[in-house]
Amino acid sequence: MIVYxxxxxxxxxxxxxxxxxxxxxxxxxxHRAVIDRLRATAHREGLAAVVVTFDRNPLxxxxxxxxxxxxxxxxQKLELLGETGIDATLLVAFDQAFAAQSPEDFVRRVLVDGxxxxxxxxxxxxxFGAKGAxxxxxxxxxxxxxxxxxxxxxxxxxxxEHRVSSTWIRRLLDEGDxxxxxxxxxxxxxxxxxxxxxxxxxxxxxxxxxxxxxxxxGLIPADGVYxxxxxxxxxxxxxxxxxxxxxxxxxxxxxxVEAYVIDEEIDLYxxxxxxxxxxxxxxxxxxxGIDALIEKIxxxxxxARALLA
Numbered sequence: 408m409i410v411y412x413x414x415x416x417x418x419x420x421x422x423x424x425x426x427x428x429x430x431x432x433x434x435x436x437x438h439r440a441v442i443d444r445l446r447a448t449a450h451r452e453g454l455a456a457v458v459v460t461f462d463r464n465p466l467x468x469x470x471x472x473x474x475x476x477x478x479x480x481x482x483q484k485l486e487l488l489g490e491t492g493i494d495a496t497l498l499v500a501f502d503q504a505f506a507a508q509s510p511e512d513f514v515r516r517v518l519v520d521g522x523x524x525x526x527x528x529x530x531x532x533x534x535f536g537a538k539g540a541x542x543x544x545x546x547x548x549x550x551x552x553x554x555x556x557x558x559x560x561x562x563x564x565x566x567x568e569h570r571v572s573s574t575w576i577r578r579l580l581d582e583g584d585x586x587x588x589x590x591x592x593x594x595x596x597x598x599x600x601x602x603x604x605x606x607x608x609x610x611x612x613x614x615x616x617x618x619x620x621x622x623x624x625g626l627i628p629a630d631g632v633y634x635x636x637x638x639x640x641x642x643x644x645x646x647x648x649x650x651x652x653x654x655x656x657x658x659x660x661x662x663x664v665e666a667y668v669i670d671e672e673i674d675l676y677x678x679x680x681x682x683x684x685x686x687x688x689x690x691x692x693x694x695x696g697i698d699a700l701i702e703k704i705x706x707x708x709x710x711a712r713a714l715l716a
Contacts, residue, residue, distance in 0.1 A: 408489040411497045414521045424455040424495075425526040426518060427560075428533070430573070431460045433478035434487035436593045437563040437571035442491045444560055445528055455494040457522055460484065461501040468501055478573055478580075478592075480624035483599065497522065510541030514549045524555045531559050565591070583629035585684040595635070595683040598625035598664060602675040614704050616649070616665035617675045619682065627662050628684055630691040634711035637666045638681040644668045647704075647711040648682060651691040669712050686714045 411417045425448045431438050442458070449456035462481055466474035479487065481498065488496050499505060499517070508516070513536050518524040527550065535541040541549075547557045562570035569575060571591050579588040580596060588596050600623025617637060630651030637646040646666040666682050688710050694700040 408485075408493055409495040410485055411495060413498070413500060414516065417497065417521050421495075421523060422455045423523040423525050424457040425449045425452065425528065426457045426459060426522055426524045427528040428459040428535070429530075430464055431458065431484055431488065432464065432573040433576055433592055434484060434491070434594075435478075435571055435573065435576060435591055436565070439491065439593050440563045441528055441530075441560050442488075442493060444558075446492055448526055448528070448558075449494070452525065454525055456492075458488055458493055458496045459499060459517060459522070460488075460496060461499050463501050465501050465506070468503070468506060475574070475577060476626055478576060478596075478626045480599070483597075483624055487594065507537050510536030510545055511549065512536075513541070514546070514553060518555065519553045526556050526558060528558045528560050530562065577626065580626050580628045583631050583687045583690070585628055585633065585635075585687055588628075589685070595685055596626070596628060597681050597683040598623045598627055599679065599681045600624065600664070602678050602680055604676065613701065614647075614667045614708070615672060616667045617678075617680060617682075619664040619666075619680070621662070623664060627664060628687075630662075632688045632691070632707050633684045634686040634688060634714040635666075635683040636685070636715070637668055637675075638683065639673070639675060639678050644671060644673075645712065645715040646682070647688075647708045648684065649691075667708065669708060669715075686711075688714075 425445055427441050427445050429438070445456045464474050464477060485496060485498070518527060527546065529543060529546065531543060533543055533546065535546065543557065543559060550557045564570050576588050576591050579591070585596050598619065600619035602617045603620045627650055633648040633650065635646055635648050636643045646668050649665045650662065652663060664682055688707055694703065
């Protein structure tokens with residue numbers, strides 16, 4: 408997949424394209440249904456399959472107080488899009504100048520002059536241009552004048568009622584329901600970060616953990632203990648994972664992610680690793696004694712090993 412970092416990076420000799428536009432936060436099952444249609448259309452008509460997305464949630468600029476946490480970082484989003492088999496992604500900086508464009512300017516600069524769009528796939532609630540002035544009806548009108556056709560893609564509703572959305576997935580992760588979130592995402596929820604030095608309590612207890620930096624990428628699920636995997640340099644290791652501030656000890660940062668690699672001890676300090684959350688084992692508990700804590704950790708590790716077998 409080619410990544411165009413802004414419109415200026417799109418070459419003048421780019422092929423004509425079929426385009427879809429959106430935040431693509433999480434690149435979830437709803438997004439993938441649109442991308443499947445995008446790729447099929449591109450193959451049928453001999454066009455390039457192109458996704459247009461943004462370097463931030465538009466609300467981060469337009470209404471920061473209402474902007475939710477992102478499910479994935481830009482780097483993670485581009486990797487997930489690259490796995491779908493599309494030809495290119497245009498990553499647009501959603502800044503004041505971009506937000507102030509009229510609907511007509513957006514269509515001309517991005518879709519016509521920028522990408523040579525022949526077809527544009529959007530959802531029924533698609534809005535574009537300054538203050539969301541443009542809707543699907545206007546996009547169709549502008550498309551007729553500019554040489555592209557607009558297709559409206561139906562929402563994916565796995566239960567027949569609720570559409571797959573980043574908001575739904577975010578709520579599931581906030582509840583710790585990583586299995587349900589995986590179903591809606593179409594991939595395992597994960598975070599990525601640098602392994603940093605912690606208080607070494609896990610090592611003292613016999614369970615050395617890889618502690619992720621608080622600046623990790625991706626939405627961390629609810630506090631608790633999970634079974635999943637730690638991925639380092641492409642190698643996947645089964646892991647028991649703790650999320651939270653560890654109520655048994657004081658001074659542990661909020662939302663600390665600690666992964667214990669099961670049955671192996673490896674040096675991961677300063678490595679950038681990905682931690683995947685496959686199953687929730689339990690919530691976060693406080694223990695009155697170290698012996699009880701060690702016993703429970705061993706039970707959690709045994710449960711994680713069985714779940715991941």
